[in-house]
Amino acid sequence: ALGLLVGANTLRAQESLWHAEENGKVYTVEENQIIQYDFERGKKLILRQSLWVVMDSFATVSPLDALHKLGDPYVFHLDDSLIISFSGSGVVFGVGAQQLPKR
Numbered sequence: 001a002l003g004l005l006v007g008a009n010t011l012r013a014q015e016s017l018w019h020a021e022e023n024g025k026v027y028t029v030e031e032n033q034i035i036q037y038d039f040e041r042g043k044k045l046i047l048r049q050s051l052w053v054v055m056d057s058f059a060t061v062s063p064l065d066a067l068h069k070l071g072d073p074y075v076f077h078l079d080d081s082l083i084i085s086f087s088g089s090g091v092v093f094g095v096g097a098q099q100l101p102k103r
Helices: 064-069
Strands: 002-007 010-015 025-030 033-038 043-048 051-057 073-078 081-086 092-095
Touching: 025 073
Parallel strands: none
Antiparallel strands: 002 010, 025 033, 033 043, 043 051, 073 081, 081 092
C-alpha cells in the first residue's frame, strides 16, 4: 500500500509498515513494548508477560458496529507519529508520540 502525505507544501510517498488481518486492531512497537490499539472497544493495550493489559481508552467511530465495515487497517509511520487508515473507508486516525488515536 502506498499513501501520499501532504505537509508544509511538500508531497511525500510513504509505504505502509504493514496491514492487519484483523479488522479494528492495530499493533505497534513503542519504547520496545508491543502495543495494541483496539478500535472496536476504544482501548490501548500493552503486552505484558503474554497478557494484554488495558492502559487507556480513546474515542472511536460510532456506532460501534461501524468498524466491522471499515476493512483492514493500514499503518503508516511518519517521523514520530502513526497514521492509521482503514481500507476503503476514508476513516483516518493519527497517533502522536505518547498520545492516543485521534480521528
